[in-house]
Amino acid sequence: MDVFNAIVQTLDSTIRLSVPLLLACLAGLYSERAGIFDIGLEGKMLVGAFAGAAAASVFHSAFLGLGMAILISVAFAMIHGFASITHRGNQIVSGVAINFIAAGSTIILGQAWFQQGGRTPALQPGERFEAIIWPGADAIHDVPIIGPIYAELLSGHSILVYLAFLMVPFTWWVLFRTRFGLRLRAVGENPAAVDTAGISVAWLRYRALICTGILTGIAGAYLSMVQNGGFVKDMTAGKGYIALAALIFAKWKPVNAMFACLLFGFLDALSIRLQGSPLPIIGKVPVQFMQALPYILTVILLAGFIGKAIPPRAGGVPYVKER
Amino acid sequence: MSTPYAKLPAWADYGLIPLINLFVAFVVAGFVVLLVGENPLRAAVILVEGAFGKGTGIAFTLFYATTFIFTGLSVAVAAHCGLFNIGTEGQAYIAGLGIAVVCLSFDTTLPWWLTFPLAIVAAAVVGALWALIPAYLQAKRGSHIVITTIMFNFIAASIMVYLLVGPLKPAASQAPQTRNFFAGAELPKLNWIIELFGAKIRSAPLNISFLLALAMAFLVWLLIWRTKLGYEMRTYGHSPKAARYAGISETRIIITAMMISGALAGMMALNPVMGDQHNVAIDFVSGAGFVGIAVALMGRLHPVGIVLAAILFGMLYQGGAELAFEMPAISRDMIVIIQGLVILFAGALEHMFRPYIQALFASFNPRSVGMEAIKGKGA
Structure with missing residues (x-):
């Protein structure tokens, strides 16, 4: 029973740790599918986290905080768009700049x-998103197997957690079942064809970046208003880059993205849980190795040893009309 | 494909436009200072005085500049070959390992002038090897160099943390760093050069690796513009198709360029490790690799420009420390914003003001931008 509880707890923290990755990863999905590389996910999450916690503590409202997080994050996405779409600047350079700013x-x-x-002031109750307890969670808690799964794994997360997982089918639907999604994917593969059809490449890419900004804003708000009760400097701590790795790992597909983020979240949860205690057979694994594992896996994937990750064809290339 | 912009005279292209971009970056930074509730002009005065007002300030400015020359050259060499080496940070960090091995082995037996060349080689080799894997994957497997080098930054950091809290840490110590080096691995200071000009220096870490950095800047110029290899690299950078057509081996040129870039990044570690701290500590690179991106872009990928841009950033780092002392609201993180703004305006938005400047030039002298003079007017 102890082993089972340990597993449930690890999976529970896996979910908590995957959420920011998942939101940022889906954010990157929109822009990269539209042909805009975005290594500024990290920076947009960070400003989102800061704006969210700052606004929530000043206006005493979690939802105002979330709104501000999204607003500022979208504003930063627009800077990226202004540089890389309007002025056809280098998308990587622009992303690096955004991370620094x-x-x-x-x-x-x-x-x-x-x-x-x-730091921002510690958020009071009502200024952060509280856990939602599902009906009957307390009553069922002591039932073996089902109890802990229902009460700890499914119930007891904040609204942003459920939102993040709902974004997965929603993103799939947007990208693969709507006209906007079709055009968005087309502009990432062959912008000239989209242009020929009389659709504005720039406006389409801007809209994709707005989606990116919204999602990174929510990811940031999750970090500072759910996981932590306030903003701490550099609190994204490389999560934007892990999300980028997860995006490649998922081969730019929404459902795969969820599994990649859950995998990376699980590795993180496991390394926190193990903290130096030895594993059976393998023995003691250094924490640093577990932390580096998502990056190592991504490099191996990129090298083409686990299938092949093929990015959208027009990714990273500014669109110039023939003249 | 047509180039969207007509030509400008060289002095405008390499002098005026970077200066305008830099100016705009500083104006925006000034607004941030204003937002924080301080006077941006007074902040600028304190910054410049802190960097150049006293001999010690100048020495510190040049010490920081040394680091940035190496990382700037590293980014520039890769960029000439069309590769964005964002992994300078990790290559420099892991090179600290090579330096640590050399210094810890020889610092009691050899004098510094024998340890130093060994450490240069070790740093360059380790840095180059760390760049080799992403380069190989780009050349042979087509994995994007930007992504792999980012991943390698994190992997390098994990390895160094593992080693510095474990095997490389002396048993009696708590701090995550190697033991301090002895005299055999301490680089001589260069402060006497500034003292020649009559300035007094209390203690500053400016050391002989500054001269190494300048020598490397010259060698990079020689490589890029005066050798066959450099020509091939530039060709590949301009048009991989043309390079392939000319019979240049893609694999060889990518791997060579990235290894040179990695070696330059690795040498950066000599300056703080052997010249200042005399040990290898956690996070000793502290973002200098990323500053290299700003420096390389600011310097328009030319060694002379890079040395000037590195001194500018050295000034920001040294002056920024003084500024944080005088105006507590403006901590050294202000430099990070300025760095970001410089990368944005000198890098991603480098062409923003170009059409206006071209229009301006064209209105004075159409020939200067390659247009025919209007008939009946001018010669």
Whole structure:
């Protein structure tokens, strides 16, 4: 029974740790499918986390916080669009710039506004998203097997967790079952064809980036308003890059993205849980190895040893009309 | 394909446009200072005075610049070959391992002038090898170099943390770093050069690797513009198709360029490790690899530009420390914002002001931008 409980707890923290990855990964999916590389996911999550926690603590409302997180994150996505769509700048360079501006400005503004060493004030109840307890979770809790699964694994997460997982089928539907999705995928593969059909490549790509901004904003809000009760400097800690790795691992597909994020979240949960205690057969695994594993797996995948990851064909290339 | 922009005179292309971009970046940074509630002009004065006002300041500025020359050159060499090496950070970090092995083995037996060349070789080799795998994967397997080098940054960091909290840490110590090196692995200071000009220096870490950095800048210029290899790299950077057609081996050119880039990144580690801290500590690179991106873009990928841009960023780092002291609201993270803004305006938005400047030039002298003079007017 102890083993079973340990498994449920590990899976529970897997879900919690996967959510920001999943939201950021789906965010990247929209922009990369539209042909815009976005290594600025990290920065957009960070400004989202900061704006969310700052607004929530000033206005005493979790939903206002979430709205502000989305607004600021979309604004940063628009900077990326302005540089890489309107001015046809290098998309990687623009993404790097956004990450730096986000990292610096959240600390400087946080310190100037709240004077707590770059933190935002600790969020009070009502200013953060509370866990939703499913009906009957307490009653069923002591029933073996089903009880812990229902009460701990399924119930007891915040609304953003459920939203993140609902975004997976929604994203699939948008991309593969709507006109907008078809055009979005087309613009990532062959923008000239989309242009010939009389559809604005730039506007379509801007709309894809707005989707990216919304999702990274939610991811940031999750970090600072659910996982943590406030903003801490550099709290994204490379999650944007892991999300990028997960996106490649998922071969730019929404459902695969969920599994990739769950896998990377599981590795993270496992490394926290093990913390130096030895595994059977393998023996003691260094924490650092577990932390590096998502990156190592992605490199192996990219090398073509586990299937082949083929990015959208027009990715990273600014669109120039023939003249 | 047609180029969207007509030509500008070289001085405008390499001098005026970067300066305008830099100016805009600083104006935006000024707004952030204003938002924080301080006076941006006073901040700028403190920054420049902190960097160049005293001998110690100048020495520190050049010490930071040394680091950025290496990382800037590293990014630039790869960029000439059309490759975005975002892994300079990781290559420099892991090169600390090579330096640690050399220094810990020889610092009690050899004098510095024998340890130093050994450490240079070790740093360059380890850095180059760390760049080799992403390069090989790009050349042979077509995996995107940007993604693999990002991944390798994280892998390098994990390895270094593992080694520095474990095998490389002296048993008696708590701090995650190697033991301090002895005199045989300490680089001589260069502060006497600044003292020649009459400035007083209390203690600053400016050391002989500054000269190595300048030598490397010259060698990179020689490589890129005066050798066959450099020509091939530039050809591949401009048009991989043309390079293939000319019989240049894609694999060889990608791997060579990335290994040179990695070696330059690796040498960056010499400056802080052997010149200043005298040990290898966790996160000793602290973002210098990413500053290299800004420096390379700012310097338009030319060694002279890179040295100037590196001194500019050295000034920001040194002056920024003074600024944080004078205006507590503006911590050193302000530099990170400025760095981001420089990358944005000098890199991603480098062409934003170009059409206006071209229009301006064209209105004065149509020939200067390659247009025919209007008939009946001018010569």
